[in-house]
Amino acid sequence: MAQGKRPDVDGLAALISWSNLKADDFVLRTGEAGEKPETMAMISTYLRSDKNLSADAAQALESIIAASYRQLRSK
Template sequence: MARSEFRTEAFYEALDRARLIRRLNWKQVAEASGVSASTLTRLAQGKRPDVDSLASLVSWSGLSADAFVGGRLKPQATEPLSQITRVLYADQSLSEDGRDTIIDMITAAYARLTKNAK
């Protein structure tokens, strides 16, 4: 059986995008998600979160933890950018740079278009 590993850096990048979309700072993310600021700092340093913190962050962000474990992906109703990010992280045919470029473009367009729609 192949060993699955949690891709902490990819999860943190996706979490950061969810934070930016909501226009929050990390302290606000800690408060809204119910995790400590030190947990978010450790995550930024590449350390894996404990199970309860991961569950809280997944719940807050709308991301799927499955997308960051061995590339598995399960459909889930979440906000549009979280869904797109999850799908792009699960796509093993994309290079990391290509994936990040696509996410940056979509995020910028979405932010601009939703800002104008309000």
């Protein structure tokens, strides 16, 4: 990786297991490399992965934040 190469699946799995991180933190989910994901998609991901929130609580917060975001964002 220090030479600009990517690890294979087994290598990535070992790194994730060793570092105690999530694989999703290393996977680009956007159309093109370097493109930032949409704000609401990022917020939704964080809420749903929060161990302190139930699925219903995460959904409720997401709805509140989405409504506020739509109202306040620049057009």
